[in-house]
Amino acid sequence: MGVIINIFKLPELRRRVLFTLAMLAVYRFGIFVAVPGVDRTVMDKLVSQQTGGFLGYFNMFSGGALSNISVFALGIMPYISASIIMQLMTVVVPRLEQLQKEGETGRRKINQYSRYGTVGLAMFQGYIMANFLVNETRPGQALVLEPGMPFKLMTMLALTAGTCFLMWLGEQITERGIGNGISLIIFAGIIADLPAATYQLAQKAVDDPENFGPMNLGILLVVVLAVIAFVVIMERGQRRIPVIYAKRVVGRRMFGGSQNYLPLRINNAGVIPPIFASSIIMFPTQIATWSENPTLQRFAAAFGYGNWLYLTVYVGLCIFFCYFYTQIQFNPVDLADNLKKQNASIPGIRPGKRTAEHIEFILTRLTFAGAWYISGVCVLPIFLQKGFDVPFYYGGTSLLIVVGVALDTAQQIESHLVTRSYEGFAGPKGPRIRGRKG
Secondary structure (H helix, E strand, O other): OHHHHHHHHOHHHHHHHHHHHHHHHHHHHHOOOEOOOEOHHHHHHHHHOOOOOHHHHHHHHOOOOOOOOEOOOOOOHHHHHHHHHHHHHHHHOHHHHHHHOOOHHHHHHHHHHHHHHHHHHHHHHHHHHHHHHHHOOEOOEOOEOOOOHHHHHHHHHHHHHHHHHHHHHHHHHHHHOOOOHHHHHHHHHHHHHHHHHHHHHHHHHHHOOOOOOHHHHHHHHHHHHHHHHHHHHHHHOEEEEEEEEOOEEEOOEEEOOOEEEEEEEOOOOOOHHHHHHHHHHHHHHHHHHOOOOHHHHHHHHHOOOOOHHHHHHHHHHHHHHHHHHHHHHOOHHHHHHHHHHOOEEOOOOOOOHHHHHHHHHHHHHHHHHHHHHHHHHHHHHHHHHHHHOOOOOOOHHHHHHHHHHHHHHHHHHHHHHHHOOOOOOOOOOOOOOOOOOO
């Protein structure tokens, strides 16, 4: 309780926290702003019929906006998809690679390109969704009141505007609030759906006590708590490489001679791999599901949520993005050069090339463990759904995002408190909270 009071004692931190809460409240209010010309009740029934399918999965990432057919129905996924494309292109296009190395100016330019890509993807996906809504309008199921080209264009523009607003909202939270804005928006959407999932689980226990009694509920609770504890341990786990700084004399004073460490986390990529992997799978599946093309329909059926092909591709993408994002974040050659410039070295390892090889060897092994940890946690809800027939909100990608974002946000708040000589969350004698970045 004292930590909460300390948060509101600091004017800057208080402004950041209140600004973040206000922006998230705006996001949640926007969930209920429906696209004109669509019956929200019919859409809610349509999505609820596919709770364990693609629409239910997409609805979870949009924070329930799809079931409300809100202007935020596309969520923040177009922006994430555009960011994926830009990050991949920085490896292929020399001009973009040069921009990335120019520091803050280059990153701002790449972010600008990502925004342009977001608008294009949102318009494309918005038009596909408009066609889906029109095609789902059948006798006795008046989903769209007045189907036609005017409705399609209006829906496309409304959904694009909603995505652009969410993109702006996330950037404002990152800049003026606390934590990563895009991650917090996804976090808020998942948290908002947890009460409904818990109610469904309780209702199932009441309606079917023979197959889903207290024993199953107890096992499920133990599994959920164990997974949460496991995620926290893995997210905070790190390998510390000892680093020794050489002594040097400046004037009459001696500097250096101290020993520190280089922290490398087990999961250096954070929640980026599952978000990217989900976005990659959802984008073509979304188009196939909302299309009447038989070939695309067969493609969507093959990549149905929980199928073996879906699991294989999803795990493969998670592993790929773990290695890819870690390689972008940590360049062993640059780390070795920086240590050499600071007259620092790893005990028993020669500076330069040998140091880079040593760091890369350790980083590769850590990433291997982190990639399989992320993949295992993310496919957990599929087995829970098949074994216990529970809503897939428990565990998996949603749990990883919730725990990871909570740790990162708590670490940022902790940093503000400690900087101002206030006690952190763990108290004066407890360990400091570390986010995924150390």
